[in-house]
Amino acid sequence: MVPTNYYLILSAILFGLGVLAFVFKRNIITIFMAIELMLNAVNLAFVAFSQALGKTDGEVFVLFVIVVAAAEAAVGLGIIILTARNRRSLNVERVDLLKL
């Protein structure tokens, strides 16, 4: 049996990678994937706790997160397509209409 700590450490590493990619990448699709990575890191932590505590609450939450992620993917990809059409680019630094 793999100790819970290992799952948590893996989850933290994945989350940290997601954050770094979220901040430093320029491609919108990459950023979007980073968000997905963070969400799934959290999912991993949820199921790990659920396993460790012998309760199903964590798994229920994971299902919720997956549903939200699916909805977010639908909206997010729609935005990405529009951005790409309007600007002929996937670089977030080109999305700067609000800039002074």
Next chain:
Amino acid sequence: MPRPILENLWIIPLLPLLGSAINGLLGSKWSKTLVNTVALGSTGLSFACALEAVREFLAGGSQVFRKEFFDWLVAGNFRAGFDLQLDELTVVMLLVVTGVGFLIHIYSTGYMAHEEGYYRFFSYLNLFMFFMLILVLAANYALLFVGWEGVGLCSYLLIGFYFLRKSATDAGNKAFIVNRIGDFGFMLGMFLLFRTFHSLDFSTVFAAASKPDVAIEPLGSFGTITIACLLLFVGAAGKSAQLPLYVWLPDAMEGPTPVSALIHAATMVTAGVYMVARSHVLFTHAPTAMYVVAIVGCATAFFAATIGLVQSDIKKVLAYSTVSQLGYMFLACGVGAFGAGIFHLMTHAFFKALLFLSAGSVIHAVGGNQDMWEMGGLSKKIKITYRCMLCGTIAIAGFPPFAAFFSKDSILFAAYKYETNGKALYAVGLLAAILTSFYMFRLIWLTFRGEPRYDEHKVHVHESPFNMTVPLMILAVLSLVGGWVAAPALWGGKDYFAEFLSPVFGTGEAAGGAEAAASLEHILSGVAVVAAALGLAVAMWMYNKKVSRGTSEGLHKLLYNKYYVDELYFGAVVNPLIWLSTNLLWKVIDAGTIDGAVNGVAKGAAVIGDGLRHTQSGNTRSYAVWVIVGAIVVFAIIFWPIIHPAFSGGLR
């Protein structure tokens, strides 16, 4: 016995209020006849109701009538209701106000016939009647104060009636502001009375004050009642134009002449006298306050009379004369002869209204000029006005058998008998009587006698119409017979007027007509008549010849410029106030502090916003960083209490 009007006393003030509302709201589109009907109808009906109420009052055995109609202010144990009261003092005031008021309304239909704002004038005039009736019928100080302020408002509105003229609006403001000073004293007096007696009802206060255990505060001491009385007198001095607050009344002559007659001679300015007389129970407990009232009244009577000697404006002479006569009334109240004061109030209402209305008729006749040096010889052209004005003049000068002979005489007699410096008060009063006689006959000579000094080709002198002369004639008759009720006292009979008022003021002064004093009173009456004759003789000697305006020097100049009191007030009060307002209140406090604070807040917001807007870079990834930073901060806040003990306890 049914008493329909007395039980519904509110109807007397309500009628003029209705008239005012109807004329004020609808009158602008109406013909003058319709406006007249409403204005005269409401005042006339009110007069009729007042007569009926008085009849019912007398038929009911002169029981003091007091009725609470509804609660107006109730707070804790304080109650000020719409309570009306009718006793002998009210009867006199009620009949004077409605009667003289009605006559002046009639006169105004003639005098104002060619003026703009006809309906507005009558609306204000009726509103004045309403407030004045509230004032005299009120059964507590709070309601009296409502009337008191209301008549002040109407006075302001009517003085500034010709509001396109700067001097008129200035005079209105002056009247209002000077009255505010007096009102402030009045309010403080009311507060003190409520604190002392826990009520403002006349009946409660006076009953509490006249209990035997309430000591009379001796002369020279300043107890609670004395201070309350002095504060009330400050209010009275403002309203009734006594030293040092008299300055507004001469300027108030900017208003139309019927207003001067009704408000600034016959009724409103006597409200102070009425209030002091109404509070006589308090004043008799405060001899110090009485003495102050007597001295101020006496000084005003003399002071104003001296100014009246040299004025050239016919209405200004009468204005100073009014101030002077009001001084007599206060002198009477101050020496304890409240009945005599009210008596003079009544006769003064007759003859001074007559004089003002006659002056109005003269001004009307010569086409609006008020300068007596540009009149002269008018007696042949406007005979009715001349005769009526002569009646008023003889009356005010104090010749028997005209009204003021009796009233002024009883005041001087009471002053003579007064124990503290009574002789001095009498002497000054007598001197003022000589001056009164002089300036009034000077007015007659300059206006009506001698050669015309106006351009007879330009000024078409004409007698006034009937609706102006008839009220004059009625008032002339009243000025003649108005004093006769007190006449029998001269030959040992009763002073019916004093006797009528004795339920209110007590019988103390009615006994003044006793045998021993009768011979003294005869002597003093004789002296008063000689004084009046002296004034007449000097006026005749000086003005019964060809006269011209002449130059003004020395004492004449001092008097002509009214002792420079206005200039003194400007220098001592008005200009420092303007300086303070401009340099401190306006420039430092308003523009500097208040505006500065408001503008500073706006400017600060702009500066902060200008700085903060740089955080809105428009760069998507910087927003992402902020999201992460925010998440970390929230995480830290939530989890720090959990993690902290683990760190502080060391790693176990």
